[in-house]
Amino acid sequence: MGFVVDKVSEDSFYENLLLGLSKVLERSPCVSKVTLKRIPGVRQADIRAWEHNNGVILPEDLRSFYSSCNGFLLTYEFSYDYKTTNEEERDYRTGIIQVNAINDVIRVYGYETKNNANVEHCGKRHSLTLSRESKVFELANVDENAKVVLVYPTTYSIPNIWFYWGQMSFSFLAEDFTTYFRMTVAHLGIPYWQYAFSKENLPETSREMFTIIAPGILAEDRNLVERHKYDLDNVNKIDPNIFSPSQGGSQGTNLERNVNVRSTENKTKERIKSKSVPKKGTSAKNRKH
Template sequence: MEERALRIAKPYLDRLTMGVTRVLETSPGITEVVFVEKEPAERHAIVSWEQKNACVLPEDLKNFYLMTDGFHMTWSVKFDDNPMPLGNMTINSISKLSRLGISAAYTLPSAPTLADLEDTDEEEGNQDQPEKPHLDSRSLIFELDPCGGNGKVCLVYKNTKPVVTPDSEIWFLDRALYWHFLTKTFTAYYRLLITHLGLPQWQYAFTSYGISPQAKQWFNMYKPITLNTEELSEEAESFVNKLDPNKVFKSKNKTPVLKKKLPTQPPPSQKGQTGPAPKNAAPSGSSSRRREA
């Protein structure tokens, strides 16, 4: 049986990255912009995940997985004429959207879990902030992005009872196990991920103590996209929430190459395809007329 693979069509690939590849390609010192192309998640895999975890995925995140089973894009900078990895944009696949707080933090007998290590002190004077998640049975927490070891971006359900409309939020759990609110929806978080270019520790910009001095130097060199954020918001929301998977993907007979360097060269014209003649091409019959002359 011939294997059938799906690849994201070029116009939708540009919209998926919200044009950030063009920004990176035109920035000085940036090299090796790589987008890892992924096939869409199967619907039964999403249903299986929801049944296993007794919760319903938000509609925008579900549509995202139906378009691409996760997201991974990286870029490097030239350092002493050698590429050094710097930017990293990641969203875990549906199979790696695993729950936090239920496994032991260490591999020792009677080792504590993350819930045991969680800070339980309530911050004073923070009435305007949303209620923080809990790593015990009071919340359902799933890892969206491992953040390169600098923390975890999580999909959080505070209401663990089955509901028709899931009430979820996106939070950042830092390495000290303190919670920081990011966004109400996945679409809003996806926009933040793209506009911050995957810079190291960018999530700490939304904490009270901010990013480290070293990360701040990279921010000064490659500033996050701050222009036309409203347009980016509308484009991301429209693209993710009004997805037609039949138009996003095109069938291929060959298994797709997973890693794809950008920019790509335009595909060569197919045989039999008509188009404008090259500028230097001689008109038909010109050589025979010259011989007759």
């Protein structure tokens, strides 16, 4: 059965999924016409049919995502000339966050293959070798020369998210779909941001957009995927559970409950810590050891 929610919980679902991105974009005078297309999820039978036709199993977070919404599309217009009243004189650029509908997650060909598939990790670098058994599927189109792809090195391996660009070149983006979606939200859907993770240069127009509406992000690109670099408890995260159909309540209710629990735990730790600190004016002689 598909993902069905009432209007309030649907609003809550998208708000939590986007981590408040729409409000961030709307605060910039250079951004206008922020549009979110709401797409109902698909049935589990449709997901199983896709898996059967393609001979692979989708990872759990991506299965849950398609159960909640069959693809994703958020767009907005960016322009330096926001004060210009003449619409025809404005030079627009389109920001976009997109995930293909499940039937548009089609297989990609044309890459080099060898006898054995392998993913090598060497510090910050990842290298990918594919074989005839490997399968690559398009999750989103970046431009005529590049795509975001779901890569199965072998039929039964857990897939990762890669940037497929140029002449058969792959650049690693994320271990899983949830992390990739968090990355695209963090980059505000600025066009071609994926090139920042490749050997190609980020287009100058995209770099200018980062400078204006997302200053500092480019300097922190790698930290978005190298989790050991920062404290996960102090950053916004996408909980994979929000992709799942609600059970006995709205999506927002479950997330709010988690936030309240964490808040209560933090307050308890603060009270314990305050009790362990000697009161002001107590001498060292009067304290027991």
